[in-house]
Amino acid sequence: DTGVSQDPRHKITKRGQNVTFRCDPISEHNRLYWYRQTLGQGPEFLTYFQNEAQLEKSRLLSDRFSAERPKGSFSTLEIQRTEQGDSAMYLCASSFYRHSSGNTIYFGEGSWLTVV
């Protein structure tokens, strides 16, 4: 299965440490999204890439958060100086837009972050 792959699946870190998550989208998907989800809530949009260009960022993405997608393939999401409020599941998704069929977005299994 060559779905969206995320790594690591679980991360426990101490407050103040930096963490980085990696996302490998479905091959040839040109659109890539990062979302954050806390317990009992729906996913919240963080940022969007079209190829290597970061075209949209949420206000939720404070200056401690940075995302990259070098060469338009995999993406990384880094959180600097983590805070307990950053504890959540970080979801990556990808899609390939087709005018005829819309823009189906496929999600990975998510990366759980616990900040202690």
Add this chain to the structure above:
Amino acid sequence: SQQGEEDPQALSIQEGENATMNCSYKTSINNLQWYRQNSGRGLVHLILIRSNEREKHSGRLRVTLDTSKKSSSLLITASRAADTASYFCATAPTSGTYKYIFGTGTRLKVLA
């Protein structure tokens, strides 16, 4: 902010019954997608319905879209215990944004 609101927030039914959940949204959309999420897992895509479509089927799933009321419904027929999950709708606004906005979800429990 969440654009979509799913209703009900929680639903408990017996195996074999039908389950209907609704999604309302606020702005004009290009399309709407429904997802399933098992506890602690990622989201699984179920159906995409475009703004010019009114109804779509996929197996035991039926989705309707009423753009005049800004609402959609997901019907699962002949439910199974394995359908127990949270269900989310996600909308793509037409207003020059790329993001999909998710609702708060309906937690479905199917009792065997």
